[in-house]
Amino acid sequence: MPLEAAAAGVIDFGQVSADTKAYFKSVEARMDQQFWESDDELYSFLSNVYGEVVGKELSLATDSDCSIVLEKLLHISTDTHLRVFMDKLSGKYVFYFYIPP
Numbered sequence: 001m002p003l004e005a006a007a008a009g010v011i012d013f014g015q016v017s018a019d020t021k022a023y024f025k026s027v028e029a030r031m032d033q034q035f036w037e038s039d040d041e042l043y044s045f046l047s048n049v050y051g052e053v054v055g056k057e058l059s060l061a062t063d064s065d066c067s068i069v070l071e072k073l074l075h076i077s078t079d080t081h082l083r084v085f086m087d088k089l090s091g092k093y094v095f096y097f098y099i100p101p
Helices: 003-008 017-033 040-052 057-062 067-074 080-088 093-097
Strands: none
Touching: 017 040, 017 067, 040 067, 040 080, 057 067, 057 080
């Protein structure tokens, strides 16, 4: 995606489906409880959520509803989960932060 496309505001990473938004709302509700029986339970929860995120990273990060949940998710994520997620965004940062002149 050339920088000119970013400047024109035409970059689209896809829409988030209603099912995915509903799933993310349930994830947010679970995170808001902030109760995990063990570190293993938290790790399992994170692994399941990140399994659902695969292939949707860019659209989730740019969706106004899902990005808030994603931010909460990143705060409780393990280093491994963060590294894998950020690898998916690698090379796309310029399109998130580019402000046309």
